[in-house]
Amino acid sequence: MSIAIEEGQRRGDDAIAALTKDGLEVKMDLTVWYHLVASEAATVFQKIGSDYVAKIVRPAARTAIRNTTVKYMAVAIYSEKREEVQDEISTALEQDFAERGIALEKVLLRNITLPAKVKGAIEAKLEAEQDAQKMEFVLLKEQKEAERKEIEAGGIAKAQQIIAQSLIGERGRAYLSWKYLENLKNLYESPNNTILISPFDKSFIPLLSVK
Numbered sequence: 157m158s159i160a161i162e163e164g165q166r167r168g169d170d171a172i173a174a175l176t177k178d179g180l181e182v183k184m185d186l187t188v189w190y191h192l193v194a195s196e197a198a199t200v201f202q203k204i205g206s207d208y209v210a211k212i213v214r215p216a217a218r219t220a221i222r223n224t225t226v227k228y229m230a231v232a233i234y235s236e237k238r239e240e241v242q243d244e245i246s247t248a249l250e251q252d253f254a255e256r257g258i259a260l261e262k263v264l265l266r267n268i269t270l271p272a273k274v275k276g277a278i279e280a281k282l283e284a285e286q287d288a289q290k291m292e293f294v295l296l297k298e299q300k301e302a303e304r305k306e307i308e309a310g311g312i313a314k315a316q317q318i319i320a321q322s323l324i325g326e327r328g329r330a331y332l333s334w335k336y337l338e339n340l341k342n343l344y345e346s347p348n349n350t351i352l353i354s355p356f357d358k359s360f361i362p363l364l365s366v367k
Contacts, residue, residue: 157170177227177228180230180270182230182234188213192259200257
């Protein structure tokens with residue numbers, strides 16, 4: 157029993173329309189696998205006839221579906237309760253068929269069509285959840301970046317503190333003198349320089365060899 161024209165035992169829209177617990181109408185595509193019980197086949201043909209599918213199978217299936225869907229909310233049938241609904245329909249049909257010489261093999265709830273308004277609301281909710289997850293990821297990323305910068309800033313501040321302490325006193329002055337002379341040496345040895353003029357006093361003894 158399908159909404160698709162080319163599917164199902166009957167041509168055209170043969171889907172089952174049923175009301176849900178919240179008063180909405182859903183359309184359901186359903187496949188029922190069944191067979192006659194061999195020992196009851198003759199009785200079925202005598203009492204019901206060869207058209208037992210139209211008289212028993214289809215009406216029983218539609219009744220079981222409608223009796224089941226009315227217990228559930230439309231969104232639940234469409235999502236987390238789908239398998240539960242299918243199992244409940246199977247149980248009801250199995251009992252009904254057994255009394256009439258028919259054995260149920262399986263019920264397949266293949267498709268559920270919700271009202272356009274409900275479907276739109278579900279899609280909007282899913283989109284909102286995806287946006288929320290995306291925003292959560294962005295916020296987490298920003299938080300991690302802020303923590304990284306805080307750690308980096310702390311490291312720089314500590315390094316500056318250590319350097320500042322190391323530059324205090326004669327040891328610091330000696331280090332600055334050495335650093336100053338190292339820079340002069342680099343400038344002197346650079347191929348781009350032809351003349352190097354360096355001011356110095358008694359604190360900065362010239363150690364550069366002059367050619």
